[in-house]
Amino acid sequence: MPNKNYVVLGSSTAGINAIKILRDLDKEANITLISKDDKIYSRCMLHHVISGHRSVESINFVEENFIGENNINWLKSKTVNSIDTENKIVRLDNQDISYDKLLIATGASAFIPPIKNIKQGNHIYPLRNIEDVFDIKEKINTSKKVAIIGAGLIGIDALTALMEFEDLEVSLIYPNDFILDRQLDEYSAKVYEDKFIELGAKLYPSLPVNQIVLDENNDVKGVELGDNTVVECDMLIVSTGVKPNTDFIDNTDIENNRGIVISNKCETNIKDVYAAGDVVGKNAIWPLAVKQGIVAAYNMVGVEKILDDDFTFKNSMNFVGIPTVSLGIVIPPDDTYDVITRCDKYGYKKFVIKDNIITGFLAQGDISYTGPITYLIKHNVEIKNLKDRVFDIGYADFFSMKENGEFEYDLKN
Ligand SMILES: Cc1cc2nc3c(=O)[nH]c(=O)nc-3n(C[C@H](O)[C@H](O)[C@H](O)COP(=O)(O)OP(=O)(O)OC[C@H]3O[C@@H](n4cnc5c(N)ncnc54)[C@H](O)[C@@H]3O)c2cc1C
Known part of the structure; x- marks a missing residue:
């Protein structure tokens, strides 16, 4: 029998954990990994790179030479443009890759809300990829005032990292009455809020954003709130949620409902196509992406495994x-x-x-x-x-x- 061709899209935690299992269960298979990323790193640690507590190298979550030792053909810095599920082909710029079994683990991108001037403004960054961290770190050198929109876990990660820069004024803007309102209640949130204020942060709760204020060069100058006050800033971080990376399946019949729809074996509705991690659009957290990657890989090889925990609680x-x-x-x-x-x-x-x-x-x-x-x-x-x-x-x-x-x-x- 010819060796199986496994193709995995995405070199983050869902994809990498799947590869480990695939290689473990099938020593002879051809395994191809395709990703926009040219590094393997933990997105959960990005704020530590901003603050300087971690280097880019130290947030790599696989052992040295993981790719070589597992005999993986990694096509890095490559974007998947489309999939032909009938002929079992993944299409990149100028390159087609065939698969027997495909895992889509392309994660999610930062969701940028439709706020006036947010798209065209300079020095406005999400916090999702290592490249965002490079941009933020470069701007910190000249920045005096930074604002963050969104007080979920990523917004608070950004806040705590930026608060470590002594000469930087940090403002947190959020429409909710208290921070982390999906995880905390008012009392426990206030414990953090009081501490952030004590450490110098400025908090702006309970107000929507009217628009982003730009100067004549389109550089960000501030954030205008619902009561028309302007929170001044020369850098803005936008942390208002994520959206699954699924553009390249638009031409397919793969079921997509704000994320790729999967069974409890991580199969999509299309034979031999699996999905795992944030691209599924359920609960965009690390442990679930790991578990789904593992479950998908077992089932790709033909060993039945069921997803028994959605980690939502x-x-x-x-x-x-x-x-x-x-x-x-x-x-x-x-x-x-x-x-x-x-x-x-x-x-x-x-x-x-x-x-x-x-x-x-x-x-x-x-x-x-x-x-x-x-x-x-x-x-x-x-x-x-x-x-x-x-x-x-x-x-x-x-x-x-x-x-x-x-x-x-x-x-x-
Ligand atoms: C700042 C921050 C802090 C976080 N903190 C926590 C935390 O404390 N706890 C927690 O549980 N979770 C946390 N998370 C969430 C966690 O990082 C994600 O749930 C996890 O990274 C999801 O992994 P994934 O493999 O599904 O996809 P991702 O990590 O999103 O990776 C997607 C992969 O797909 C590739 N890709 C995307 N599109 C394409 C394409 N078209 N072609 C080729 N390749 C493509 C990318 O290059 C990348 O390799 C945090 C996230 C961030 C950003």
């Missing part, structure tokens, strides 16, 4: 030295939920409970307690007799130890 962060974990629904949608909070010298904890089942949990400061709670939420465990002492629930309440030292789930309550 857990977020952890550690900004300005304050760790926080949020699990599930931390803001109750209506008053049928019970909310129990505790705030002490160790930090803040919050339980959201419905019908004796914990649906959400937030811990800020001391997060040592999250292991058993994660289990309880994930498995919808009833905590009827423990409601009065939720802050003291431990493994002992629900687990017993097996002879080999592992914990075993054992509901006695």
Whole structure:
């Protein structure tokens, strides 16, 4: 039998984790990797390169010579323009690549909202690729005032990195009432907001952006807010979400609904075409991209593997030295939920409970307690007799130890 031709589009975490499995399971296969990127690096670490805590080399997440040792044909700095799924061909500029099985792991790009002047302004950057970091770092040398639009995880990454530059005034602009409103509640967000303000940042919550103010050279001068005030800046970072990179499938029948639609085996609706990572448009986070890349690769080789976790319910962060974990629904949608909070010298904890089942949990400061709670939420465990002492629930309440030292789930309550 001739060797299989596996083609993987995208050299980030979904694509690379898929390649590891493909090579592991099929030593003889031809594996071709195609990417716009010419480096392998962790996008989660980009802000550390801005602040100078990390070098570009140190955010590479594979071992040296990974490509060579795994005998991968890497076509780097190449853009996929289209796919011919009938003839099983990926089309690049002046080059066609055939595949037997194809994995689309082309991730996502920064979403730039339709705000007046945002497209034509100079010194306006997203934070998605290493090239954005190079642009931002170069501009920092002459910049006095930087503004950031968007207070999600990437906006706050940018904020904390830029706050490290002593002579730089940093402003954060967001339409929401508090930062990180998908992960935190008002109280835990305020803990961070107060700290950012104490460290010199200026925060502008609860207002939309009217337009970007440019000078006669189209250089950015400021951001005009909904109340007509202008936040001055000579550099602007836009972190207002992401959109999956799917332009090159427009000519195909691959199902696309704000991201490539996949089964729990990471198959698309087209035979022998798989997709994984941010391009799927579900939950644009690293661990899910890893898992989907792995699941896709197993199924490409013919070993059945099912995706059993969409990682939507857990977020952890550690900004300005304050760790926080949020699990599930931390803001109750209506008053049928019970909310129990505790705030002490160790930090803040919050339980959201419905019908004796914990649906959400937030811990800020001391997060040592999250292991058993994660289990309880994930498995919808009833905590009827423990409601009065939720802050003291431990493994002992629900687990017993097996002879080999592992914990075993054992509901006695
Ligand atoms: C600043 C920042 C901080 C983050 N922090 C966290 C965090 O703390 N925790 C977390 O879980 N997640 C975080 N994320 C998200 C995480 O980085 C992504 O979920 C992850 O990178 C997705 O990996 P991926 O393989 O799907 O795609 P991507 O990382 O988006 O990579 C896409 C790949 O496809 C290639 N490509 C795209 N289009 C084409 C084309 N047409 N032709 C050829 N190649 C193409 C690109 O060159 C690239 O190699 C962060 C992201 C950013 C930007």
